[in-house]
Amino acid sequence: MVTREAFLTRLFNSQFAGPGNSILGMFGLRADDPQHPWADFIVMQLVVALIMVLLFLLLRSRLSVTKPGALQHVFELIHGFVGETADDQVGHEGRKHVVLFETLFIFILISNLLGIVPQFMSPTQAVYVPCGMAILAFLYYNYIGFKRQGAWKYTKQFFGPIPVMAPLMLPIEIISHLARPLSLTIRLFANMYAGEQVTLVFLSLTYFAVPAVFMGLHVFVSLLQAYIFMLMTMMYIGGAVSEEH
Amino acid sequence: MKSQSMVRKMFFMMFAMMFVALPIFAQGTGGSIPEKLYSPLAAGIGMGLASGLCALGQGKAVAGAAEGMARNPAATGAIRFALILGLVLIESLALYTFAIIFVKV
Numbered sequence: 001m002v003t004r005e006a007f008l009t010r011l012f013n014s015q016f017a018g019p020g021n022s023i024l025g026m027f028g029l030r031a032d033d034p035q036h037p038w039a040d041f042i043v044m045q046l047v048v049a050l051i052m053v054l055l056f057l058l059l060r061s062r063l064s065v066t067k068p069g070a071l072q073h074v075f076e077l078i079h080g081f082v083g084e085t086a087d088d089q090v091g092h093e094g095r096k097h098v099v100l101f102e103t104l105f106i107f108i109l110i111s112n113l114l115g116i117v118p119q120f121m122s123p124t125q126a127v128y129v130p131c132g133m134a135i136l137a138f139l140y141y142n143y144i145g146f147k148r149q150g151a152w153k154y155t156k157q158f159f160g161p162i163p164v165m166a167p168l169m170l171p172i173e174i175i176s177h178l179a180r181p182l183s184l185t186i187r188l189f190a191n192m193y194a195g196e197q198v199t200l201v202f203l204s205l206t207y208f209a210v211p212a213v214f215m216g217l218h219v220f221v222s223l224l225q226a227y228i229f230m231l232m233t234m235m236y237i238g239g240a241v242s243e244e245h
Numbered sequence: 246m247k248s249q250s251m252v253r254k255m256f257f258m259m260f261a262m263m264f265v266a267l268p269i270f271a272q273g274t275g276g277s278i279p280e281k282l283y284s285p286l287a288a289g290i291g292m293g294l295a296s297g298l299c300a301l302g303q304g305k306a307v308a309g310a311a312e313g314m315a316r317n318p319a320a321t322g323a324i325r326f327a328l329i330l331g332l333v334l335i336e337s338l339a340l341y342t343f344a345i346i347f348v349k350v
Binding site: 191 | 329333340344
């Protein structure tokens with residue numbers, strides 16, 4: 001898809017091609033091009049992980065009860081916001097899963113915003129990254145549902161409230177559950193990819209000011225998509241733990 | 246004056262014909278149509294339909310939300326939440342089209 005590699009990916013491929021191939025070899029895989037085993041999105045994910053670790057190390061060293069700094073204020077705000085949304089969507093036990101929600105939110109947010117920086121690209125622009133996170137969310141809410149309600153009660157949800165309707169409801173429910181990771185994946189991936197493409201199209205028309213407008217729009221979309229991904233995960237978990245019928 | 250506009254018209258018609266004719270000339274003598282020939286056309290039409298209808302749906306949603314907020318400003322938070330959720334769900338339908346275009350073209 002991407003013909004030109006980002007600067008960091010080139011560096012990784014020239015320096016760490018051997019280790020990359022051996023990591024792939026451990027899983028019985030082989031890179032299409034042994035000279036370039038590192039894909040853009042993997043290197044960018046490593047960058048995002050590094051940014052997150054450094055950010056939180058910095059935050060950790062500056063934590064203070066009496067004199068909170070600007071960074072601490074920002075993250076307290078994010079934490080409070082995520083916690084409140086979790087309470088609204090999941091219910092009284094929403095705070096238990098806040099770790100997953102906040103990790104997803106911050107990871108997706110930094111990933112999306114990384115695309116704005118020159119020489120970097122959003123990992124979420126490759127379909128594999130949103131897909132991985134969506135599968136994680138899917139497995140997690142099913143696991144929580146099983147754990148919280150027990151196998152029998154959770155499975156019973158799939159049959160619907162009326163026994164006569166069960167043969168009709170079961171395929172519908174299964175398909176709608178399987179469509180959830182698909183829609184999570186496509187929403188995030190397509191938004192990020194389309195945002196980048198629109199900027200590129202306008203860059204090919206003119207260098208004057210217009211592409212910057214679309215980059216601004218991309219920032220807004222990045223925030224919104226990170227929020228939406230988190231929100232949908234919350235709603236799925238809320239549906240898995242709620243005891244209706 | 247009149248002859249000048251006539252010449253202009255002829256000029257434009259000629260150019261229009263040339264634009265239409267180019268792909269026909271480019272097709273060569275082979276009788277079979279290449280599989281990917283019409284896929285950009287289909288992508289354009291499909292994406293246009295999808296985003297146009299998506300815009301209609303989103304417009305209706307925003308109109309309803311704005312009306313609700315105007316009637317009951319106290320419920321702004323809940324309405325905004327439902328609005329954003331609805332907008333995203335509507336938008337993802339157009340994005341499915343985009344994803345199919347991305348895969349197939």
